[in-house]
Amino acid sequence: MEEKVYKTMNGAGAMNIVLGVIALAVGIATGVLLIISGAKLLSGKSKILF
Numbered sequence: 001m002e003e004k005v006y007k008t009m010n011g012a013g014a015m016n017i018v019l020g021v022i023a024l025a026v027g028i029a030t031g032v033l034l035i036i037s038g039a040k041l042l043s044g045k046s047k048i049l050f
Helices: 002-047
Strands: none
8 A cells, every 4th residue: 555655656756746847937938038028129110209
């Protein structure tokens, strides 16, 4: 019985590490894209004529 719990905990721990790395990569990529798009909006602000 303890071996089954040990294997389950091992699989869950490994999955948590994998999901954490994926979430970190997606978060960093999203942040970079938001910064770039914000900079483009601010730089193009002077080109708008009303």
